[in-house]
Amino acid sequence: MNYKRKTVLLIAAATVLRCIIASSIALGNDEVYYRMYAQYLQANYFDHPPAVGWLIRCSTVNLLFTNELFVRLGAIVCAAMCTWLIFLCGKKINSERTGYFAAVMYTACIYSSIIAGTFILPDSPQLVCWLAGLYILLGIVTDSSITKSKKRKLFWFGAIMGLGMLCKIHTAFLWLGFLLYALMYNRQWFKQPALYIAGFITVLFFYPVIQWNINHHFVTYLYHSNRVNVAGGGIDIAAFGSFAAGQVFYYNPVLFFLFAMALIATLRKLVPLSASYRRLLLLTSLPLIVLATGIAIFKTVLPHWTGPAYIALLLLTACHLQRNTSLKTSTVSSLPAVLRYATGFIVVLALLGIAAIHFYPGTLGKKEKTFYGEGDFTLDMYGWHQLKNNMDAIMQQDAQQHVMKNDAAIVCNKWFPAAHLDVYVAMPLHKRCIAIGDTNDIHQYVWINAERKALQQGDDAYCIVPSNEMVDVKAVYQKYFSTIIPGPVIEQRRSGTICRYFYVWRLKNFIAQ
Numbered sequence: 001m002n003y004k005r006k007t008v009l010l011i012a013a014a015t016v017l018r019c020i021i022a023s024s025i026a027l028g029n030d031e032v033y034y035r036m037y038a039q040y041l042q043a044n045y046f047d048h049p050p051a052v053g054w055l056i057r058c059s060t061v062n063l064l065f066t067n068e069l070f071v072r073l074g075a076i077v078c079a080a081m082c083t084w085l086i087f088l089c090g091k092k093i094n095s096e097r098t099g100y101f102a103a104v105m106y107t108a109c110i111y112s113s114i115i116a117g118t119f120i121l122p123d124s125p126q127l128v129c130w131l132a133g134l135y136i137l138l139g140i141v142t143d144s145s146i147t148k149s150k151k152r153k154l155f156w157f158g159a160i161m162g163l164g165m166l167c168k169i170h171t172a173f174l175w176l177g178f179l180l181y182a183l184m185y186n187r188q189w190f191k192q193p194a195l196y197i198a199g200f201i202t203v204l205f206f207y208p209v210i211q212w213n214i215n216h217h218f219v220t221y222l223y224h225s226n227r228v229n230v231a232g233g234g235i236d237i238a239a240f241g242s243f244a245a246g247q248v249f250y251y252n253p254v255l256f257f258l259f260a261m262a263l264i265a266t267l268r269k270l271v272p273l274s275a276s277y278r279r280l281l282l283l284t285s286l287p288l289i290v291l292a293t294g295i296a297i298f299k300t301v302l303p304h305w306t307g308p309a310y311i312a313l314l315l316l317t318a319c320h321l322q323r324n325t326s327l328k329t330s331t332v333s334s335l336p337a338v339l340r341y342a343t344g345f346i347v348v349l350a351l352l353g354i355a356a357i358h359f360y361p362g363t364l365g366k367k368e369k370t371f372y373g374e375g376d377f378t379l380d381m382y383g384w385h386q387l388k389n390n391m392d393a394i395m396q397q398d399a400q401q402h403v404m405k406n407d408a409a410i411v412c413n414k415w416f417p418a419a420h421l422d423v424y425v426a427m428p429l430h431k432r433c434i435a436i437g438d439t440n441d442i443h444q445y446v447w448i449n450a451e452r453k454a455l456q457q458g459d460d461a462y463c464i465v466p467s468n469e470m471v472d473v474k475a476v477y478q479k480y481f482s483t484i485i486p487g488p489v490i491e492q493r494r495s496g497t498i499c500r501y502f503y504v505w506r507l508k509n510f511i512a513q
Contacts, residue, residue, distance in 0.1 A: 003100035007087045010100075011080050014107045018079060018118040021350055022072040025357050025381040031120050032419035035071055036444065038063065040451050044212035046220060046444045051167040052122045075124035079117030083107060085131035086311065090318050092138050093277045102318035104335060108342040109314070111250040111307045114350060122168040123307055129164030130308040133157055133174050134284060140178075141276040144186050151194035158198030162205020170288065173309065175202065177284030185279060223440065235297055243296035246303025251310055254342040259313045262320035271319045278316075285312035357382050362497035365468060373468035373500040383492045384424035387502060390490045391425050391464065394504060404506055408460040409434050411507065413476050415443040417469050425464070434461070436480060459510040462487075467501040482509040 027035060037045055037053030038060065044050055059074035060066050086106045090099030107113050116123035136157045140150050157178075164171030182189040189195050203210075213220055248256045265271050266278055273281075288309035295301050325336045335343075356364075357378045365376030373379050398404040409432040410425065412418035418435045426433035432452050435445030442449075455461065461481070463473050474484050487504035 003096040004087075007084065007100050007103045010103055010107060011083050014083065014113065014117075015076060015080050017347070017350065018076045018113075019069060021114070021118050021354060022076060023067070023069040024354055025068070026384045027068055027071060027420075027423065028119060028380045029416045029420070031071065032423045033415060033444070034120055034122075035066075035423050036419050036448060040448055042212070042447065043208040044220065046223065046439070046446065048122045048168065048220075049166045049206075049209050051125050051163070052120065055125050056120060072118060072120045075117060075120040078124045078128050079113060082112065082117070082127050082131050085128070085135060086314070089131065089135050089138060089315055092135065093273060093281075093315060094319050094322055098315075098318045098322045101321050101336075101339065102315050104339050104343060105255055105314050105318060106311075108255060108339065108346050109251050109310070110346060110349070111304055111310070113346060115250065115304055116307065121304075123304060124167075126164055126167035126171055127308060127311075129160050129167060129171060130174055130311060133160045133164060133171075134311065136160065137174075137178055137280060137284070138277060141181060141186075141280050142274075143276065144188070146186075146188055146192060151192065154194050154198045155201060158201035159205060162202040165202065165206045166209065170305070171308070173288045174284055175199075176287055177280065180283045180287070181280050184283075185276070219439070236299065239298075239300045240296050243293070243301045243303060247306065250303045250307070252342050252345060254338060254345050255317070258317050258321075258338060259310070262317035263313060265320050266316050270323075271316060272323050273316070273319050281312035281316055285309045353378075359495050360499075361495040363468075363494075363499040369467070369501065371467060371470050372498070373466070374470070376468060376499070379466075379468055379500055380420075382494065383500065384420055386492060387464075387490065388425045388428050390502070391462070391504070392429055394488055395429065395431075395462070398506070404462070404508070405460045407432075408462055409455060411436050411455075411461045411463050411477070413437040413471060414441050414469070415445055417464075417466055418442065418445055421464055436477070455510045455512075457510060457512040461507045461510065463505040463507055465503040465505065467503065473503075473505045477505075477507055480511055481507040482511060483507070 033047075034052045035056060037048075037050070038056035041053055041057060042050060045053065055074035055078075056071055057063065059072075059077070060070045083103050083106050087096075087099035087103040090096075090102035092099075111123075112127065115121065116127055136153050140153050140157070161171060161175055164174070182195070209220075251259065262271065266273070266282065269278070271278065286309070289306050292301050292306045292309075321336055321339070360378060363373040363376045364378060366372060366374040395404070395408070398408075399406050410421055411434050412421055413436055415435065418433060422433035425431070434449055434452065434455055435442035439446050463477065465471055465473060477484060483506075485506040485508065487506045490502040490504065491498055492500045492502065
């Protein structure tokens with residue numbers, strides 16, 4: 001059976017489905033924020049290294065095409081590349097059949113196929129670097145010999161890891177996995193200058209991020225260190241439960257328990273895999289998973305933080321399936337039943353998700369008017385184009401009646417929903433969106449504000465507050481504007497039922513601080 005051809009067809013089918021999803025729903029909270037990265041390119045950003053912003057800049061053809069599909073196109077291309085790379089990894093460690101199983105599981109994982117494979121996140125390009133780096137390492141650890149060819153591969157590994165760290169910092173865990181492997185099983189590497197040269201190459205690629213943080217007092221790392229600092233806090237059962245449930249869901253409930261079974265079989269040396277491959281795959285997966293799980297006992301940890309670590313478990317699971325699925329059965333049915341169920345699950349989930357975002361009557365969240373829609377994640381990706389039209393009518397009427405100045409800006413006190421208001425309202429209407437608040441609240445908008453004309457003494461501004469992200473406008477802005485007037489309340493409906501309100505406030509006469 002031609003598993004290479006099957007993998008290509010899988011990639012083509014998955015790419016079509018991802019394009020349908022990407023073009024049919026609005027950008028989520030994180031995505032609009034990263035879209036703003038692309039608007040003002042930097043060597044680093046408050047939250048992340050720069051690659052995601054540069055990728056969006058490329059996929060939109062220098063911001064020429066800025067609809068949802070093109071903003072997400074980089075993620076879709078990256079997912080296609082990753083699927084092929086994991087096929088190659090599976091082929092290298094076992095067989096083309098194993099590679100195909102791995103490609104199917106990669107496509108069936110919600111994290112790799114949708115969260116990072118359809119939606120645009122720093123993880124999207126990071127996964128390409130992670131898989132490319134892992135493929136190189138598999139070629140380096142085939143045996144204990146250290147040849148010129150392996151040294152050259154290690155240089156390439158150093159460069160790819162540098163690019164990966166320009167996507168997301170915890171790409172460094174792949175370096176950690178290799179160093180642990182060398183320390184435990186082949187210490188001769190530490191006598192090789194090639195190891196240190198490769199490390200230097202990684203640092204060289206990553207240096208722009210380091211220099212940016214030096215220039216800005218390491219603001220990125222201070223912020224992230226506070227997010228994972230477990231000192232001074234007690235055990236948080238709710239946070240851990242949320243993390244654990246997220247792990248199961250993000251990697252597909254049908255597959256997650258397969259991963260656990262394969263891990264146990266691997267530790268018992270029952271998976272048809274050479275010792276070097278088995279050791280490397282375990283060391284490039286477990287450290288990040290164990291660390292994130294340990295932090296999650298005390299702090300809120302997002303489930304996708306462990307995402308790349310599951311790549312190695314996925315490969316181990318593919319080998320485990322290869323061992324436990326007869327070739328005859330596989331030829332007839334094409335795939336083991338469990339992989340067909342996993343693939344069906346993600347397809348159904350994607351279609352149901354699109355349907356819920358567009359057609360669920362009303363909201364999944366709170367029904368109290370002041371906080372209407374709070375807790376409804378589908379609203380992140382619904383209704384923003386409509387809001388632009390609503391605000392255009394209000395602003396035009398206010399200008400004609402001299403209620404507000406023509407150049408009135410839009411202000412917000414948090415990075416979200418500031419990015420949504422920026423991308424879907426302010427920029428299409430040629431208005432400034434200015435974030436007012438502490439750096440930990442407005443994040444990258446500290447630097448975005450600097451690229452725009454600042455509010456001047458006496459300026460007017462609109463504040464648009466979604467009911468699912470309610471703030472006390474008077475308390476927040478009273479020291480910045482002399483007059484704060486409640487304006488229209490925009491009702492947003494879905495399938496004929498109210499799903500959210502937007503409260504519009506008129507802020508007049510800015511007081512320069």
